[in-house]
Amino acid sequence: MRKFNLKNSTTANVASMSGYVPGEQPSTRAWVKLNTNEFPYPPSPKVRSAIISEIGADASKLRLYPDPLSSSLRRALEKRFGLPTGFGFAANGSDDVLNLAVRAFTDSQKSAVSLDPSYSLYSVLAKIQNTKFIEIPFKRGMEIPFDDVISSGANLLFFTNPNAPTGIGFPIEAVERFAKNFNGIVLVDEAYSPFSAFTAAPLVKKYDNLIVVGTSSKGWGLAGMRIGWALANPKIIDILDRVRDSYNLDRLAQVAGIAALDDEAYYAKMRVKIISEREACQTFFDSLSWPYFKSSSNFILFTPRDAGGKSGPKVAANFFGYLRSRKILLRYFPREKSINMSLRISIGTHVQMEKFKKAAKAWLKEG
Amino acid sequence: MRKFNLKNSTTANVASMSGYVPGEQPSTRAWVKLNTNEFPYPPSPKVRSAIISEIGADASKLRLYPDPLSSSLRRALEKRFGLPTGFGFAANGSDDVLNLAVRAFTDSQKSAVSLDPSYSLYSVLAKIQNTKFIEIPFKRGMEIPFDDVISSGANLLFFTNPNAPTGIGFPIEAVERFAKNFNGIVLVDEAYSPFSAFTAAPLVKKYDNLIVVGTSSKGWGLAGMRIGWALANPKIIDILDRVRDSYNLDRLAQVAGIAALDDEAYYAKMRVKIISEREACQTFFDSLSWPYFKSSSNFILFTPRDAGGKSGPKVAANFFGYLRSRKILLRYFPREKSINMSLRISIGTHVQMEKFKKAAKAWLKEG
Numbered sequence: 001m002r003k004f005n006l007k008n009s010t011t012a013n014v015a016s017m018s019g020y021v022p023g024e025q026p027s028t029r030a031w032v033k034l035n036t037n038e039f040p041y042p043p044s045p046k047v048r049s050a051i052i053s054e055i056g057a058d059a060s061k062l063r064l065y066p067d068p069l070s071s072s073l074r075r076a077l078e079k080r081f082g083l084p085t086g087f088g089f090a091a092n093g094s095d096d097v098l099n100l101a102v103r104a105f106t107d108s109q110k111s112a113v114s115l116d117p118s119y120s121l122y123s124v125l126a127k128i129q130n131t132k133f134i135e136i137p138f139k140r141g142m143e144i145p146f147d148d149v150i151s152s153g154a155n156l157l158f159f160t161n162p163n164a165p166t167g168i169g170f171p172i173e174a175v176e177r178f179a180k181n182f183n184g185i186v187l188v189d190e191a192y193s194p195f196s197a198f199t200a201a202p203l204v205k206k207y208d209n210l211i212v213v214g215t216s217s218k219g220w221g222l223a224g225m226r227i228g229w230a231l232a233n234p235k236i237i238d239i240l241d242r243v244r245d246s247y248n249l250d251r252l253a254q255v256a257g258i259a260a261l262d263d264e265a266y267y268a269k270m271r272v273k274i275i276s277e278r279e280a281c282q283t284f285f286d287s288l289s290w291p292y293f294k295s296s297s298n299f300i301l302f303t304p305r306d307a308g309g310k311s312g313p314k315v316a317a318n319f320f321g322y323l324r325s326r327k328i329l330l331r332y333f334p335r336e337k338s339i340n341m342s343l344r345i346s347i348g349t350h351v352q353m354e355k356f357k358k359a360a361k362a363w364l365k366e367g
Numbered sequence: 368m369r370k371f372n373l374k375n376s377t378t379a380n381v382a383s384m385s386g387y388v389p390g391e392q393p394s395t396r397a398w399v400k401l402n403t404n405e406f407p408y409p410p411s412p413k414v415r416s417a418i419i420s421e422i423g424a425d426a427s428k429l430r431l432y433p434d435p436l437s438s439s440l441r442r443a444l445e446k447r448f449g450l451p452t453g454f455g456f457a458a459n460g461s462d463d464v465l466n467l468a469v470r471a472f473t474d475s476q477k478s479a480v481s482l483d484p485s486y487s488l489y490s491v492l493a494k495i496q497n498t499k500f501i502e503i504p505f506k507r508g509m510e511i512p513f514d515d516v517i518s519s520g521a522n523l524l525f526f527t528n529p530n531a532p533t534g535i536g537f538p539i540e541a542v543e544r545f546a547k548n549f550n551g552i553v554l555v556d557e558a559y560s561p562f563s564a565f566t567a568a569p570l571v572k573k574y575d576n577l578i579v580v581g582t583s584s585k586g587w588g589l590a591g592m593r594i595g596w597a598l599a600n601p602k603i604i605d606i607l608d609r610v611r612d613s614y615n616l617d618r619l620a621q622v623a624g625i626a627a628l629d630d631e632a633y634y635a636k637m638r639v640k641i642i643s644e645r646e647a648c649q650t651f652f653d654s655l656s657w658p659y660f661k662s663s664s665n666f667i668l669f670t671p672r673d674a675g676g677k678s679g680p681k682v683a684a685n686f687f688g689y690l691r692s693r694k695i696l697l698r699y700f701p702r703e704k705s706i707n708m709s710l711r712i713s714i715g716t717h718v719q720m721e722k723f724k725k726a727a728k729a730w731l732k733e734g
Binding site for chain 2: 002003004006009010011012013014015017018019020022023025027033036038039040041042043045047048051052055058059060061062063064065066067068092093095096099103104105106107110121128130155180181182183184185208209217221222223224225226235236239241242243244245246247248249250251252253256
């Protein structure tokens with residue numbers, strides 16, 4: 001008779017870990033949902049047309065496997081970011097790309113490093129891979145401790161730019177300094193770059209250790225379709241191709257991604273609106289004397305102060321709960337000590353942002 | 368200045384491997400495509416309706432993240448396979464599930480085992496994970512060497528049933544014998560079970576080490592949408608949840624999967640047609656005295672004999688090329704020695720199968 005014990009049959013690292021917990025996704029649409037940095041407007045009308053066309057009269061194309069390489073989507077990425085053929089790579093959301101990088105470039109000998117705070121998924125992926133994960137705190141004023149990162153001994157650097165969850169954007173010189181000096185792969189996670197002034201994409205032609213990662217979720221209004229990408233030297237792309245799933249993107253996601261990248265005019269217009277709401281929200285926080293990080297993203301990390309001027313985890317939790325009871329959903333990170341006195345607000349439509357501001361004022365009066 | 372060498376920065380196992388090579392996916396529709404075991408009919412009309420409804424008038428739902436748990440799809444799977452709540456799990460194709468199992472249940476200490484021949488992806492996934500992969504050959508007449516598998520010392524067993532690439536289906540007693548006696552996780556890969564007499568799904572209620580894996584690609588006409596699943600004890604599902612991508616299935620794939628599972632009447636009718644064509648094709652091979660494995664799948668592995676009665680790798684390659692030049696695409700595995708005298712034909716529509724038979728007869732005349 002067999003001897004079976006699930007814990008013993010599970011790898012030690014997975015047996016002792018918890019999965020990544022994403023932000024809440026309420027199933028009704030009654031919410032003012034400002035918790036997971038989604039684009040507040042629908043995707044380009046071209047996206048809808050492209051999907052409908054691929055489905056056709058009887059959806060018969062869906063019975064056939066998709067292009068395993070997502071070749072047309074790769075070409076669309078290269079065109080959009082001004083890169084030669086062979087520099088583009090597509091995957092099932094940018095989280096998928098992050099996972100592939102961990103699998104290809106880290107193991108028990110090769111560790112990963114990121115600044116703290118950064119996107120909290122990195123450490124979960126490292127745990128699954130059973131690799132060492134080094135977190136190096138930002139210096140005072142959220143300055144980058146370049147030397148500490150470069151001398152960390154890690155083989156894979158995750159550099160979130162603009163940063164999450166602070167929203168701070170770093171100049172392209174920061175990326176270049178890492179690419180020039182880090183003894184390993186420099187992965188720049190640019191999920192939020194559509195809301196900042198620049199992308200490091202052109203640098204992948206110059207640096208053979210640089211991977212620029214992007215997603216259609218934040219800047220192209222397609223979080224529901226799971227389309228992410230990597231831009232890098234073709235030799236790096238070859239490595240990512242070895243470890244990815246053969247058919248990693250379905251037919252509808254591939255055509256949706258292509259259509260979105262092809263309608264820059266629409267997205268440029270919508271991003272102007274989002275950036276304008278972001279600036280207005282920061283002015284609002286100024287008017288209340290609430291501290292926040294000046295954002296280059298589509299969200300703001302801010303620290304609410306109650307009517308008596310107090311801030312802290314309890315105040316943040318109280319304001320979060322107050323908003324939640326009024327169907328306004330922000331993101332709160334109670335377990336992350338460096339930011340648990342703050343809340344993160346995704347920039348929504350004008351109407352949504354006005355609702356938030358009104359509720360904030362009411363909380364101050366009632367509190 | 369940095370020291371960077373891509374090979375040194377890549378894990379040793381990934382640096383030395385090649386990726387999995389999937390079957391050819393021609394970009395035009397001019398082919399009689401019988402090479403990757405796709406369903407020859409469109410998916411249920413309910414699938415099209417469900418996707419169109421989710422897209423809506425302006426595709427605005429696509430801007431929102433999907434349900435990270437694919438909860439409704441899990442409930443649809445549990446209903447379809449008669450299992451209690453908590454036994455269903457959905458992922459980006461069944462390849463994704465296989466990958467998650469390798470990550471959760473194998474490492475440098477815990478190895479994987481499968482019978483040979485089986486689905487060739489297993490060994491690629493083991494290589495990425497840097498785990499030992501044991502292949503145990505089938506006995507004469509494709510009998511299962513139960514004792515060799517059970518005493519292999521592996522922690523994860525991949526049991527493909529019906530088998531790929533032979534198409535042979537094994538009775539449920541074989542699954543039960545493994546579940547009862549194997550000291551680790553027994554993963555039954557049932558990609559082709561819609562074309563056989565049974566599924567081992569009900570056994571997951573009885574055996575806490577059993578995972579039954581399925582896909583909508585073969586039996587539900589949705590290869591283009593990447594919807595796979597696992598059925599297992601909730602404790603195993605919890606482990607898979609820890610290592611999966613948070614948003615592993617996009618919105619349209621989730622609703623497509625639910626709609627397909629909900630239209631068993633349509634699929635039952637179409638599968639009868641496919642099974643009938645399969646039986647007719649076997650009769651055709653009998654008439655030519657071409658050996659084949661009696662199939663419980665939607666494909667047949669057969670050994671072509673030329674006009675002089677000869678078979679072998681050269682004959683197979685010749686017949687494959689002959690068909691290819693006539694836009695009829697089968698699958699040939701030149702590098703797999705145990706089957707390189709054979710070809711695999713996916714069962715198509717009646718019209719497609721007649722074209723194949725006609726071409727086979729012409730080849731015999733011309734050859």
